[in-house]
Amino acid sequence: xxxxxxxxxxxxxxxxxxxxSRTEDKRECILSAALDLFAEKGFHGTAxxxxxxxxxxxxxxxxxxxxxxxxxxxxxxQRQKSQMLAAVMADFPFQGEARxxxxxxxxxxxxxxxxxxxxxxxxxxxxHAPYLDAKSREVESSVxxxxxxxxxxxxxxxxxxxxxxxxxxxxxxxxxxxxVRAGWEKRADTGEKSEVAFExxxxxxxxxxxx
Amino acid sequence: xxxxxxxxxxxxxxxxxxxxSRTEDKRECILSAALDLFAEKGFHGTAxxxxxxxxxxxxxxxxxxxxxxxxxxxxxxQRQKSQMLAAVMADFPFQGEARxxxxxxxxxxxxxxxxxxxxxxxxxxxxHAPYLDAKSREVESSVxxxxxxxxxxxxxxxxxxxxxxxxxxxxxxxxxxxxVRAGWEKRADTGEKSEVAFExxxxxxxxxxxx
Amino acid sequence: xxxxxxxxxxxxxxxxxxxxSRTEDKRECILSAALDLFAEKGFHGTAxxxxxxxxxxxxxxxxxxxxxxxxxxxxxxQRQKSQMLAAVMADFPFQGEARxxxxxxxxxxxxxxxxxxxxxxxxxxxxHAPYLDAKSREVESSVxxxxxxxxxxxxxxxxxxxxxxxxxxxxxxxxxxxxVRAGWEKRADTGEKSEVAFExxxxxxxxxxxx
Amino acid sequence: xxxxxxxxxxxxxxxxxxxxSRTEDKRECILSAALDLFAEKGFHGTAxxxxxxxxxxxxxxxxxxxxxxxxxxxxxxQRQKSQMLAAVMADFPFQGEARxxxxxxxxxxxxxxxxxxxxxxxxxxxxHAPYLDAKSREVESSVxxxxxxxxxxxxxxxxxxxxxxxxxxxxxxxxxxxxVRAGWEKRADTGEKSEVAFExxxxxxxxxxxx
DNA sequence: CATGAATGAGTTTTCATTCAT
DNA sequence: TATGAATGAAAACTCATTCAT
Numbered sequence: 001x002x003x004x005x006x007x008x009x010x011x012x013x014x015x016x017x018x019x020x021s022r023t024e025d026k027r028e029c030i031l032s033a034a035l036d037l038f039a040e041k042g043f044h045g046t047a048x049x050x051x052x053x054x055x056x057x058x059x060x061x062x063x064x065x066x067x068x069x070x071x072x073x074x075x076x077x078q079r080q081k082s083q084m085l086a087a088v089m090a091d092f093p094f095q096g097e098a099r100x101x102x103x104x105x106x107x108x109x110x111x112x113x114x115x116x117x118x119x120x121x122x123x124x125x126x127x128h129a130p131y132l133d134a135k136s137r138e139v140e141s142s143v144x145x146x147x148x149x150x151x152x153x154x155x156x157x158x159x160x161x162x163x164x165x166x167x168x169x170x171x172x173x174x175x176x177x178x179x180v181r182a183g184w185e186k187r188a189d190t191g192e193k194s195e196v197a198f199e200x201x202x203x204x205x206x207x208x209x210x211x
Numbered sequence: 212x213x214x215x216x217x218x219x220x221x222x223x224x225x226x227x228x229x230x231x232s233r234t235e236d237k238r239e240c241i242l243s244a245a246l247d248l249f250a251e252k253g254f255h256g257t258a259x260x261x262x263x264x265x266x267x268x269x270x271x272x273x274x275x276x277x278x279x280x281x282x283x284x285x286x287x288x289q290r291q292k293s294q295m296l297a298a299v300m301a302d303f304p305f306q307g308e309a310r311x312x313x314x315x316x317x318x319x320x321x322x323x324x325x326x327x328x329x330x331x332x333x334x335x336x337x338x339h340a341p342y343l344d345a346k347s348r349e350v351e352s353s354v355x356x357x358x359x360x361x362x363x364x365x366x367x368x369x370x371x372x373x374x375x376x377x378x379x380x381x382x383x384x385x386x387x388x389x390x391v392r393a394g395w396e397k398r399a400d401t402g403e404k405s406e407v408a409f410e411x412x413x414x415x416x417x418x419x420x421x422x
Numbered sequence: 423x424x425x426x427x428x429x430x431x432x433x434x435x436x437x438x439x440x441x442x443s444r445t446e447d448k449r450e451c452i453l454s455a456a457l458d459l460f461a462e463k464g465f466h467g468t469a470x471x472x473x474x475x476x477x478x479x480x481x482x483x484x485x486x487x488x489x490x491x492x493x494x495x496x497x498x499x500q501r502q503k504s505q506m507l508a509a510v511m512a513d514f515p516f517q518g519e520a521r522x523x524x525x526x527x528x529x530x531x532x533x534x535x536x537x538x539x540x541x542x543x544x545x546x547x548x549x550h551a552p553y554l555d556a557k558s559r560e561v562e563s564s565v566x567x568x569x570x571x572x573x574x575x576x577x578x579x580x581x582x583x584x585x586x587x588x589x590x591x592x593x594x595x596x597x598x599x600x601x602v603r604a605g606w607e608k609r610a611d612t613g614e615k616s617e618v619a620f621e622x623x624x625x626x627x628x629x630x631x632x633x
Numbered sequence: 634x635x636x637x638x639x640x641x642x643x644x645x646x647x648x649x650x651x652x653x654s655r656t657e658d659k660r661e662c663i664l665s666a667a668l669d670l671f672a673e674k675g676f677h678g679t680a681x682x683x684x685x686x687x688x689x690x691x692x693x694x695x696x697x698x699x700x701x702x703x704x705x706x707x708x709x710x711q712r713q714k715s716q717m718l719a720a721v722m723a724d725f726p727f728q729g730e731a732r733x734x735x736x737x738x739x740x741x742x743x744x745x746x747x748x749x750x751x752x753x754x755x756x757x758x759x760x761h762a763p764y765l766d767a768k769s770r771e772v773e774s775s776v777x778x779x780x781x782x783x784x785x786x787x788x789x790x791x792x793x794x795x796x797x798x799x800x801x802x803x804x805x806x807x808x809x810x811x812x813v814r815a816g817w818e819k820r821a822d823t824g825e826k827s828e829v830a831f832e833x834x835x836x837x838x839x840x841x842x843x844x
Numbered sequence: 845c846a847t848g849a850a851t852g853a854g855t856t857t858t859c860a861t862t863c864a865t
Numbered sequence: 866t867a868t869g870a871a872t873g874a875a876a877a878c879t880c881a882t883t884c885a886t
Contacts, residue, residue: 042254259882270849490878585830588827589812605803610799613797626838629837694869701861
């Protein structure tokens with residue numbers, strides 16, 4: 001239970017215990033429980049005491065860490081969106097070709113969705129919800145802007161299909177979400193082969209046609 | 212507001228009201244109001260008295276037509292899903308080529324989404340929600356089955372890309388949803404040209420590659 | 423229980439029942455219960471469910487008649503302040519001499535306090551409370567303004583003692599409140615003779631000294 | 634903020650803290666903070682953690698000095714009431730004439746109210762509150778008894794107006810409170826002249842009439 | 845059939861008090 | 866002794882549902 005075993009202490013004095021981290025533990029428990037429940041039942045469908053119970057704390061404790069229920073969704077939204085963004089950005093082949101970049105993008109998002117299905121579900125479910133605050137919206141729009149710029153740049157380079165603004169990026173993102181959801185609902189195979197086929201199909205959708 | 216004004220009444224007594232038609236009116240008003248609110252604020256975010264107010268009926272009246280709040284969502288879900296299905300099925304070129312069929316499918320779904328944005332939003336938002344009953348799920352799965360069979364048939368005919376079960380249909384459906392949502396959120400252009408480009412991209416995604 | 427017995431009805435038809443007044447009944451019960459409790463235990467010391475219980479209604483019912491707990495105090499404050507003002511104004515000898523007017527004033531306030539002790543207590547206890555809204559404050563200040571003008575007018579007529587603004591009116595009002603409270607707490611006799619003596623003392627306090 | 638800065642410390646160890654004096658400090662800080670808040674927002678309107686914060690101590694610390702929130706109000710009530718009594722008693726001209734005594738009384742109470750407005754406000758606001766304990770009530774009643782005896786004695790000496798028990802003392806005390814409150818609320822002038830006029834009016838109210 | 849006032853369990857949130865450190 | 870995180874009962878308020886009219 002004591003996660004701080006192994007700390008160097010001197011003179012038989014009490015070890016300096018990092019209370020801060022223990023505190024963070026509880027904050028994490030709450031966020032984790034809330035993520036699960038919000039992903040499954042939505043914001044309004046989840047009661048605060050329910051979150052408390054799942055987190056193993058008292059209802060009142062939640063309000064030591066968050067000012068309101070809305071503050072919880074926003075904290076989760078911002079964190080998870082950032083994490084997904086980080087997962088995509090990690091090792092992104094900025095100097096590579098479009099095909100390589102598409103591969104990296106699709107593959108890293110699918111990996112993220114496979115590894116953190118609840119986070120992915122949560123982000124989809126709470127996208128553009130009225131209880132998201134300014135900061136959450138900002139995180140959101142920064143991602144969108146980035147995607148659009150990426151597409152525009154390759155379009156100009158005549159590597160991607162010519163299409164009005166937003167068409168290709170919304171197609172790709174929508175397709176990924178659809179594919180992931182289909183996997184959850186057993187409407188689509190989710191093996192290695194499927195991912196390869198999916199990615200190839202996406203590439204054909206966005207590439208500039210032969211000749 | 213009274214749609215029966217003009218009815219012949221006598222001696223200041225209450226007019227004889229054709230209950231049958233009124234009854235249907237009310238049910239429709241309720242469903243219509245509920246659709247709007249559920250689409251905008253979700254199931255748990257919408258209060259029954261709020262639906263009543265928007266429908267122009269008393270709160271208690273709702274329970275003469277529906278046994279519970281859940282019964283309302285389910286009635287809407289089943290109806291709208293069927294209507295969307297009907298919109299797609301209408302004039303579907305069953306004997307046509309895959310390209311023609313894809314065109315019809317994409318075009319009719321986009322038209323439906325443009326004409327009934329709230330219905331489309333509602334269906335997306337309440338997809339796979341825990342309060343949907345057996346019948347709603349059945350309607351849902353019948354659509355999926357149909358789509359899969361369609362894809363499988365063309366795959367066997369070597370017109371479509373070879374891909375594991377569900378990959379192509381989830382890609383197409385997801386892409387459409389993504390495109391529609393991007394349009395609502397002003398992240399994508401929604402003009403005629405965009406639809407053409409979108410459809411062309413989708414076709415390249417699912418067709419069997421050249422050679 | 424039916425307060426509408428005796429209504430004239432015709433033709434054996436159902437009597438026209440004034441639902442409105444029945445509704446008012448409940449509103450009155452709530453206001454009455456709240457007055458008692460607020461007067462005894464203060465605003466923050468009184469719980470809404472407690473008011474509901476005393477009023478003989480369910481907790482939720484309160485919110486059909488008032489938007490919030492604060493709305494209740496304000497409704498009571500405005501009504502009671504107005505009633506006390508009306509009690510003082512009724513038959514006020516505007517054309518009489520200062521002595522007669524003082525008699526009327528002291529006597530009518532004491533009568534009001536004797537007849538509606540809870541209302542008087544309530545008004546004293548919630549005077550200038552932070553949860554009173556603009557309208558309540560307005561009612562309050564109009565009373566004060568009136569009193570000051572009254573004093574000023576008689577001062578100018580050299581009937582009342584010369585004193586800086588507010589001194590005499592605050593003395594009189596404070597003395598009345600002190601006398602009433604002392605009566606409740608059995609610290610002062612409250613009989614006829616006491617009132618006469620009190621009033622005479624007040625008069626000597628405010629009158630212009632002999633010579 | 635640390636009043637013990639400057640203490641000799643060694644080797645970066647915690648300084649040896651003179652607990653005794655600190656202890657008294659904390660108790661005072663708590664009482665002082667609570668006085669401010671209770672005076673401003675009332676007993677039920679003030680939260681214990683709020684008191685702790687204003688006092689610069691931890692919430693738990695409060696319960697080392699007081700057994701409950703009620704214990705705090707009672708401690709304050711008893712102390713402040715005693716202090717006000719002491720302020721009035723100091724240099725009281727027991728052998729002087731009634732007029733001199735009235736002057737001393739009015740003047741010392743007004744001075745106390747001017748110097749310790751929060752204490753005065755607190756005492757008025759919590760007068761006869763249901764959470765005051767036996768001892769607080771005893772302090773209260775002892776003051777009242779004293780006042781009554783004082784009045785009775787002068788009445789017998791035919792210096793004061795003849796009036797039933799409690800009438801004159803409640804008038805005087807009420808008038809003072811009314812005058813002080815009017816000053817706070819800017820309804821009355823509070824200068825030197827006002828106090829003189831006020832005191833003169835009070836004297837005329839209680840003195841035995843000429844002839 | 846239609847109403848909408850009434851209900852009370854449920855919601856989010858606060859706060860007096862405790863207790864491990 | 867001092868702390869402040871944790872508690873859980875209770876606060877204000879909401880809302881799905883019922884039922885007398």
